Each structure stands twice: as structure tokens, then as C-alpha cells.
């Protein structure tokens with residue numbers, strides 16, 4: 001690994017654990033008999049269902065209407081009949097209003113399906129509006145609606161689009177696969193985003209543990225004078241928005257600021273590829289790429305899965321469990337969310353289904369902080385995790401605020417390196433929730 005590769009300050013080196021799937025081809029998952037489509041798959045206001053029990057729906061038909069600006073419509077991932085509209089378990093742990101659709105197996109498209117004109121003939125506003133109507137959100141991240149990211153606040157200006165191909169979470173390999181198998185889609189999506197923002201400078205950041213993806217993407221971009229592939233040091237959390245901006249452009253986003261404050265908009269390579277697909281086919285975001293993996297799964301795979309497919313169906317298509325799992329995580333091991341049932345559906349943000357054995361799932365008993373400072377060394381935001389955690393354990397939210405807990409990106413690097421195995425991340429999440437509640441009051 002070259003010592004001169006682009007990167008950021010701090011960070012950690014968790015084991016990569018990508019061997020099980022990194023060289024496996026993309027598999028198109030079988031479509032289930034029934035899909036469960038939650039009306040909340042993005043940050044912002046949940047959608048309002050616009051179908052009812054008994055209705056026939058087409059593949060890609062709008063079934064949830066966006067509510068407000070920070071919201072995107074939701075579409076059916078099958079054709080068939082609406083069985084119910086009712087609260088169902090969501091991967092975020094809550095019960096969320098969902099549309100349950102019985103698949104008729106026909107994948108019938110709406111008769112009025114419209115293929116958009118070529119993006120270069122559209123104004124930036126028209127492109128952004130299509131992106132909203134396609135239901136696009138940041139894939140693999142915080143599911144921020146893409147059209148909101150592409151609407152630059154007054155007084156700010158952007159000159160660069162950065163695509164995140166870092167895929168720094170251990171175990172997850174679907175973006176690597178996407179870049180190797182569909183490099184032209186990623187480039188096309190990036191060009192559409194650049195057109196929507198009126199910028200002339202595109203970069204694609206890829207960690208150097210994906211040499212093939214770097215090579216393939218570089219070749220795909222060789223005729224694009226304004227697009228550059230930037231190899232990055234393999235370090236966690238290289239794919240976090242602010243860290244990626246620093247690594248690819250050398251710019252810093254100020255504390256509490258937005259990427260636009262550094263003149264940049266960041267999107268995931270998966271989002272870019274979905275934008276390209278939607279503009280080519282006229283079809284909205286109804287299927288996603290994910291990696292189903294972990295030592296408790298028989299045949300880990302990279303898969304293209306319809307939204308609303310229950311986790312258990314995906315796991316079954318990977319040969320089921322090798323052993324009774326000790327922990328199931330939606331996402332990667334560092335930032336993913338533990339699940340207590342496999343009946344939850346795949347949603348727009350599901351980048352991974354990770355199944356740990358009972359031994360891997362066992363958490364070590366925390367001991368007292370020995371003030372070694374390792375957590376401070378690795379924090380990419382330059383916070384003081386042990387101090388914030390100490391105040392959070394005393395419910396002293398004002399001190400947590402003064403120590404900038406709100407800037408914590410919840411990457412988990414501090415908890416990973418802590419020799420005392422302190423549950424740092426969970427205390428920060430509690431502090432942030434408490435401060436958000438206080439703010440609302």
C-alpha cells in the first residue's frame with residue numbers, strides 16, 4: 001500500500017473480512033411471493049399510502065406519496081394485489097405503516113410508463129425532479145433524499161461531485177461488485193448528477209483494497225476529462241462523508257457544516273448507478289444491491305434484491321444458516337443495526353445482512369477506563385470519546401454538547417480500539433437522542 005494515498009486524520013483498521021464475497025458475481029435474487037414495503041425508507045417525513053387493500057398494483061407503481069420536501073415517493077417492487085396496509089416491524093426496530101403486496105409473478109409494468117428524455121436535454125431542475133419522483137435516496141448511508149442533496153441552499157455554491165466507492169465497512173462487498181460489473185452505469189449516474197448541479201468536476205473515491213475496481217473504473221472514465229478516480233488508503237471510516245471529502249479534495253467541512261460548505265456534494269456509487277438505470281428505463285428505485293454474509297451463513301453472496309423482501313428469504317437463498325446465528329445485523333459490523341427478527345424487509349438502505357455465530361456475537365465485559373487516549377487518537381472528528389462517555393453516563397447532556405457529541409458520526413472506531421471495551425458508541429447515541437429531545441422541547 002502506498003503511504004502517499006489520499007486519506008484523513010485518525011481512523012482505525014478493523015479486520016476487512018471481505019474474502020467470502022469479494023470475488024463472487026452478482027446474483028439476482030428470486031422475487032418473493034409477498035413483499036412488505038414500509039412507508040418510511042428515508043430520512044424525513046414518512047410517505048402516505050395511496051393504495052388500499054384489494055388494489056391491483058404494477059411493478060414500479062407509486063404506492064406511497066412523499067410528504068414535504070425531505071421525503072421521496074415509494075413504489076411497488078412487484079406487480080400484484082395489495083393484501084394489507086398495516087404497521088409491520090421495520091429494520092430500525094419500530095413498527096412502521098407498510099403496504100403488503102401479494103406478488104402475481106408477472107412483473108407487469110404500468111401502461112403509462114414514461115422514459116425520460118436524455119438528461120442533457122433537460123434543465124437541472126427537471127433532472128432533480130425526475131430523481132425525486134424515482135424515489136432516490138442515499139444508498140448504504142443515512143438514506144437522505146437525493147433531490148435534497150442536489151438542491152443547494154441559497155448562498156452556497158458547489159463545484160465538485162464526489163462519489164463514494166470506499167465501501168469501508170468490513171464484510172460488505174456489493175459496491176465493489178457494482179463498480180467491477182457496471183462501471184459505465186456509475187459513470188453515467190455521476191454525469192447526470194454533475195449536470196443536475198451544473199458542475200464540471202467529478203471524483204470517485206475507492207479504497208486501495210479494491211485494486212480491480214480502481215482499474216476498471218479508471219478505464220471506464222478514461223474518455224471523461226472531468227472525472228477522476230482517486231485511490232484511497234484502506235482505513236475506517238474512509239467512506240464517511242466528511243472524511244471522504246478531505247481525502248479526495250483536501251477540503252475540510254467545518255464543525256456542524258454541510259458538504260456544500262466545502263463546495264462538494266457526495267453520493268454513493270450505488271445511488272449513481274440507480275440514477276442511470278432510472279433514466280434509462282423510466283423505472284423507479286425498487287431493488288437494491290446488498291451483501292448477505294457472515295460466518296453463520298452457508299453461501300454468502302452479493303445480490304440484487306427487490307425492496308420488501310424479508311431478510312429470511314434472502315438468507316434462505318444463500319443456503320440458510322450454517323449454525324443458529326448469535327446476532328443478525330442490517331448493514332456492516334461497525335455502523336449496522338442489530339435485528340431481533342429476520343421477518344423485517346429489505347429497504348432502500350439495506351447494504352448488508354450480516355449473520356454472526358453465537359461466539360462472534362458475545363460481547364466482552366467492559367472494565368474501567370484506563371485513560372490510554374486510544375479513542376481520541378482514532379476519532380476522525382477529533383472528539384474526546386472517553387470524556388463524552390463519562391458525562392453521558394452521568395446524564396450530563398450539557399457537557400456532552402459542549403464536547404461536540406452532536407458532531408460524532410457514530411463510526412464506532414473509538415469503541416473498536418478501546419482496550420477496556422467501554423460501550424462508547426451506545427452512550428453517544430443516548431446523548432445525541434437526549435439533546436435532540438431537549439432541542440425539540
Ligand code: SF4
Pocket residue numbers: 368369370371372373374375376385386414417418419420421422
Ligand atoms: S480507549 Fe477506552 S480505556 Fe482508553 S481512554 Fe478511551 S475509553 Fe478509556
Ligand code: SF4
Pocket residue numbers: 378379380381382383385407408409410411412413414415424425428
Ligand atoms: S466519538 Fe464518534 S466519530 Fe469519534 S470515533 Fe467514536 S463513534 Fe467515531
